[in-house]
Amino acid sequence: MAVGLLGNKIGMTQIFDESGNIIPVTILKVGPCVVTQVKMKSKDGYDSIQIGYGNVSSKSLTQPELGHLQKSNIQPLKYLKEFRTTEEDEFSIGQVLKVDSFSPGEFVNVRGKSIGKGFAGLQKRHNFTRGPMTHGSKNHRAPGSIGMGTTPGRVLPGKKMAGQLGNKITTIKKLKVIQINSEENILVIKGSVPGKPGNLLSIVSSD
Numbered sequence: 001m002a003v004g005l006l007g008n009k010i011g012m013t014q015i016f017d018e019s020g021n022i023i024p025v026t027i028l029k030v031g032p033c034v035v036t037q038v039k040m041k042s043k044d045g046y047d048s049i050q051i052g053y054g055n056v057s058s059k060s061l062t063q064p065e066l067g068h069l070q071k072s073n074i075q076p077l078k079y080l081k082e083f084r085t086t087e088e089d090e091f092s093i094g095q096v097l098k099v100d101s102f103s104p105g106e107f108v109n110v111r112g113k114s115i116g117k118g119f120a121g122l123q124k125r126h127n128f129t130r131g132p133m134t135h136g137s138k139n140h141r142a143p144g145s146i147g148m149g150t151t152p153g154r155v156l157p158g159k160k161m162a163g164q165l166g167n168k169i170t171t172i173k174k175l176k177v178i179q180i181n182s183e184e185n186i187l188v189i190k191g192s193v194p195g196k197p198g199n200l201l202s203i204v205s206s207d
Contacts, residue, residue, distance in 0.1 A: 003083035004204030005031045005097055006053035007187065009112070011197045015178070015188070025178055028110075028187040030102075030203055035095040036074055038088050047088045051097060052077030081202060100182045107174045107206040112194040116167030126160045170194050174206050 007030030014022050037050035056078045058066055069076060072093045085091075102108065122128035122143050131139035143162070147155040172193055179188035193201060 003049045003051065003085050003091075003097070004202050005033050005099065005101060006051065006079055006081060007031060007099075007185075007201050007203060009193055009195055009197050009199045009201055010186075012192060023178065023190055024192070025188050025190055026193050028189065028193070028201065028203065029185055030099040030187045031097060031185050032099075033097045034074055034077065035091050035093055035097065036069060036072060036077065036080060038091055038093060039082075040088060046084070047086055048082045048084045049088060049091050050080055050082045052080050054078035079200060083204070098182065099180055099185050099187050102177050102180060102187065102203070102205070104177050104180060106177045108177060108189065109171055109173045109204050109206050110175055110189070110193045110201055111169065111171040111204070112199050112201040114166045114168055114170045114194040115196055117165040119163065120165035121162045122160065125162060125165045128160075 007028045010027040010029055012024065012026050014024050017023055031053065033051040033053045035049060036052045039046065039048045039050070041047050052069070052074065054077055056076050058076045060078065061069075061076050065080075066076065074094060117124075121141055123130055123141055128143070130141050131137055131144075133140060146159055146161065147153075172191065175193070176190040177187065178190055180186070181188075187203065193199075195201070
């Protein structure tokens with residue numbers, strides 16, 4: 001499959017394989033997604049497919065969003081996302097893409113927003129080693145030196161420091177598809193994915 005699908009995280013659980021080993025898995029509700037636009041290099045400068053996911057009321061969308069979908073006679077959709085592809089000829093506006101685009105044993109990349117953990121210190125955010133806790137030390141969780149006293153006499157960009165942890169777009173690569181339920185649009189993959197239950201995710205086949 002050249003393009004990916006959108007879905008929501010349901011939660012984590014564990015299952016047993018044929019040998020009786022426990023496999024930690026994440027349950028995803030994926031699709032169905034509708035092709036809302038087909039872009040071609042000759043007209044738009046590049047080849048891609050835009051898909052929509054999540055039926056909503058027309059009151060939830062702006063007039064430009066409604067106009068974009070009504071132009072193709074597509075029902076209001078909450079999320080739109082583009083995927084680059086070289087197989088745009090295989091897709092048509094209004095085509096429905098379902099979870100059976102994937103197959104058990106396949107590897108996928110899952111992209112979404114990670115759980116936000118607020119302002120975090122260096123030990124939690126960057127796995128810094130803390131200072132000694134005894135013998136009069138006053139450097140327990142402090143960063144230590146963050147720059148030079150002279151030349152260049154400033155803190156260099158990119159220095160690892162305390163700050164916001166999580167709440168950013170991240171990708172988990174090469175997660176194995178364990179099971180697929182086409183009737184319920186359920187995808188079971190090995191391992192964990194970004195975000196809390198209900199989080200919007202993009203699922204793409206690994207190259």
